Amino acid sequence: MNITIVGTGYVGLGTAIMLAYLGYRVTGLDTDLQKIERLRAGDLPIYEPGLDELLRQAQGNLTWTTSYEESIPKADIIFICVGTPALPSGQPNLTYLESAARSVARNLDGKTQIIVNKSTVPIGTADWMTRILEEHAVHYHTNRYDIVSNPEFLREGTALSDSLYPDRIVLGGRPWAVARLHELYAPLIEQSFTPPPHVPRPSGYTRPAVVNTTLTSAEMIKYAANAFLALKISYANEMAGLCECVGADIEEVTGGIGLDARIGTRFLAAGAGWGGSCFGKDTSALVSTGEEYGYDMPILRAAIDVNRRQRTLVIEKLQRHLRLLKGKRVAVLGMAFKPNTDDLRDAPAHDFIARLASLGASVVAYDPVAMPRARQEWGHLQYSEARSASAALAGADAVIIATEWDEFRLLDWDAAVLTMRTRVVIDARNLLRMPLSVAATVEQIGKDAGPAPTMAQASA
Template identity: 45%
Template structure:
């Protein structure tokens, strides 16, 4: 099938490359000439595992263009994958989506064959109907069908999540659902040859396909992210309680996770969620509920717990060091999660702000995210790509992002490098065997004073 993807961010680029890999002819269109030229040269402008190799494997089945209208005119299916960032009140900004739709309709108006427009951007309920109304206002609704096909990608594993999804959701008319079922046929049947860098998970033979109406598809994406955010906030509340009563949240999580009705996923206590999806989508769903006349109390609490959770680490540092003025604190990890350079809603930023407000001298290290972070960090923050240098003479280290380089560094090495072996673990991720070398403080974990170990 001939597919055009409008937008080459995480979702659009990953979707376009994976669709080309499984055999479709794909045009990825974006108004950014610099980014488009990078992609033509085979350079991926985002850090996402496996995408450069996948792009190379696609060969001539994929192309990159800034001619969005022309790309839409020649397509059987147009996928909208543009940004919908949050506005101040929490509602998503839809101006980019509507502008992209206008451009697509300009192209479609020049032909007289059917085109399916598929919205992959996360949008409020009813947006699909508005997109269809835009086509109707042009007098071309007989040639246009609109569908919703929400994505459920995790940054850092977007390629695997696209090739081996837990489900594919198709919202729209029966005709639109049938076309999407054909588009994703190789993924649904899992009959394509898996790339070497992303082998097929053992036992995966087919992928569920959910054919639903437009509004259910649009709301379903928000519901999934809000529920996962709720699990994160719940276990963080339990962690904060554990700190006060002397229990261990990792043991609580094991008890909860063993219940098949709950499951183990997203029960890792720490500093809360960040990134481009959970913060934006929880606020957007809360706004949707409010404008619909419903007070979503549970979601209000989820958002508030997550906002507060980032500052728990600062309190732990105060308990360990006393006044933070003049103390060197090393931040380990800036990106919101490992295996990405994305700084959107990264917990590191408010943590650093709070430390600076208390007079701490902050040094930051990240194996991938320093370039993305440089314009977001205050000028007084020292950054370095050398982990040894970052830890030299540090009064404390704070693990914010659980990159492997930090987990494999070794407790003894931390102790030797630092001025004081105070380690605050915002992800409860440091191997247990390393903790005894340090004055270790986790979130909801029993504090472990370092042993008198000879070095």
């Protein structure tokens, strides 16, 4: 099969390279010429562990272009993987999706072709896209072109493993189109491919479940899955607040309840709250969809409120110890919304930096991977860059751990804290496991901070 992937962001690139590795001829299409030129040179525009190596292995099956006219007519299956960012109302912005769908429709060539929607979209979008095909496709016929909803469930930082060894593949659409996707995904379903050496097949993994369903149910599955994970995170954070009140330890609590197989430990971690491109957007989209039908969703609204509160809580913890922040130097460790990615979308660190600057603090930030992207996307923020985590802490009055990078876990915290002017550590990711051996104030989420040293002790 010839495959065309429209959109070369995190989802599109991962999908394109994975399918090329499986042996398909894949064309990656994007209107951003600079991005396409980088890809033609073998340079990835995003950071994802192991993706560069898989790109090298699959390079012979990949072509990159900015032309719909070149790539759409020859494709048997066309994946649309463009962004659907949230509008101020909470509803997804479908501008990019509509533009891509129109351009695809105008260049379909009359043979049987399937358009696969991999973008996260509002429920009912597939029907809307079908109308676009009817209006703009030459030689349109109901049995010639069809839409399949095939939502992705990738986690940034582990996208390769999630792509090659998924726990489920969801396919929504008419039976003949879904059957064609079964053919495409046969190597994944049967696990008949040779695993890449750097992404081995997990021990005990057999094959993914395949969910064949309707277009509407497939779209709903994606939103419902992300909303449930968001709920787990907000639940853990709400329990963490009560743990601080009564003197319990949130990690012991979540560890204990997570042993119940009905609950599980994954996504039950207290901290600075969720970020990234999915959870906030998808929970808001579900609430907005409910409003369209006069259906209130109080549980999701509460999850959104709790997540928003966590970012304020971190700054409140800092103010509790430093009092006035004006003139203070605060280090922020981690800028990406999670480790092993350079994705800055809805990152808690963004809100921390913005709030600290508004309170008059001088902010110095460091991230092992995301600083180059932050120079492009966070030009509106006031902060300086540090060359390392240790350099960020030197002379600082306080530090906020905003992303749980392994590099920060391995930092010699006793030595680094000694270089601080006032030793206040706000561990918003509960990353530190052992008490520091030097006098310092360490605040975590959902844990008793214990008696804090005086400012004189902390500076001694």
